Amino acid sequence: MMDSDGVSWLRGPILGKGAFGSVFLATSRNPKSRFFPPTMAVKSAEFSASASLQKEKEILNNLLGCPHVVQCFGDETTFGRNGEMVYNVLLEYASGGTLADSIKKSNVVGLPEHEVRLYTRCILEGLCHVHDCDYVHCDLKPDNVLLVPNKSGAGFVAKIGDFGLAKRGRQSKKHKFLSDYLRGTTMYLAPETVIDHVQELPSDVWSLGCVVLEMLTGQKPWNSLNQKLNSKQVLNLISDDKSLPEIPSGVSREARDFLKGCLVRKPWMRLTTEMLLYHPFVEGLDDQAFEVAEDEISEESSSSYEADSEFSSDCCYSSFRSEEEADYTVEDDDGLFQASSSPKMHRPSVIAIPADA
Numbered sequence: 001m002m003d004s005d006g007v008s009w010l011r012g013p014i015l016g017k018g019a020f021g022s023v024f025l026a027t028s029r030n031p032k033s034r035f036f037p038p039t040m041a042v043k044s045a046e047f048s049a050s051a052s053l054q055k056e057k058e059i060l061n062n063l064l065g066c067p068h069v070v071q072c073f074g075d076e077t078t079f080g081r082n083g084e085m086v087y088n089v090l091l092e093y094a095s096g097g098t099l100a101d102s103i104k105k106s107n108v109v110g111l112p113e114h115e116v117r118l119y120t121r122c123i124l125e126g127l128c129h130v131h132d133c134d135y136v137h138c139d140l141k142p143d144n145v146l147l148v149p150n151k152s153g154a155g156f157v158a159k160i161g162d163f164g165l166a167k168r169g170r171q172s173k174k175h176k177f178l179s180d181y182l183r184g185t186t187m188y189l190a191p192e193t194v195i196d197h198v199q200e201l202p203s204d205v206w207s208l209g210c211v212v213l214e215m216l217t218g219q220k221p222w223n224s225l226n227q228k229l230n231s232k233q234v235l236n237l238i239s240d241d242k243s244l245p246e247i248p249s250g251v252s253r254e255a256r257d258f259l260k261g262c263l264v265r266k267p268w269m270r271l272t273t274e275m276l277l278y279h280p281f282v283e284g285l286d287d288q289a290f291e292v293a294e295d296e297i298s299e300e301s302s303s304s305y306e307a308d309s310e311f312s313s314d315c316c317y318s319s320f321r322s323e324e325e326a327d328y329t330v331e332d333d334d335g336l337f338q339a340s341s342s343p344k345m346h347r348p349s350v351i352a353i354p355a356d357a
Helices: 051-062 099-105 113-132 191-196 201-217 231-239 253-262 273-277 287-307 309-315
Strands: 009-018 021-028 039-046 072-079 085-092 145-149 156-160
Touching (some): 051 085, 113 201, 113 253, 113 273, 191 201, 191 231, 201 253, 201 273, 253 273
Antiparallel strands (some): 009 021, 039 085
């Protein structure tokens, strides 16, 4: 059992569990420590099955320095009650849960557009850093975006988490097509990923567009016609060169234009993350603007998270893969679809994302 404490931290209640490990709440033995915050999330796996978790730790080390990527505070090997070795990674604790939690609470209405703009700017800042460090996230979705209190404590900022499926970018053509598997989640896969098995920087931009669309509508990107599609139907739509996620007429002109810059079927025609940072939809939202705008939503957000703290405990690990899902990577709410003549699916390489109880 993974019940051991670390040298500088104490393991608390479990926050999520899957086929490859568990995530626990953790507290620092020294609340005034310069190296650890008082509360953390510890992601743990038996050492013999921790290769993917060690890979994620390495990636997070390479991504240090960005305020919109989840922070990693180190790793440690401990021993369980039965003497088994356990590998642990200490991560930032997101008391706001995930973006998916926030969208779900909107009851299929979507988030206010000023809130969407704030979170989109945060995600873009994080994604720019990820791409500058030569990584492709490969699984950007609301479940993998964490909401962390800002410095003023008045609201939340968004941070990208769960890098278990991330890969190096800018691979040569020789290596681009070696994999017979897809990384990611069906609803957010880019057309070139489904059709050609290519996942590079523009693929993350497509996924970002899907996330923004979901924030605005409260619905999955391909479910906007009031019908819930299964994985096979979604993959067929993504493969159809005439299909695009529907952008509702009720959003602002700036939001619509931003989405059109992301949701372009040809990857070379999509705007880059750097270009999107200067788009009117998010431009000018610096840290000071974050605090001012978040004051408008903090009262509603804070009361919502307090009232639904039990709900968040159960749901903020919704991207956590169960034992039934352990043989695949491509997934959505309707289950898993393994293609025969279409792309096959990849075994997951991440156990969970840190979030709050």
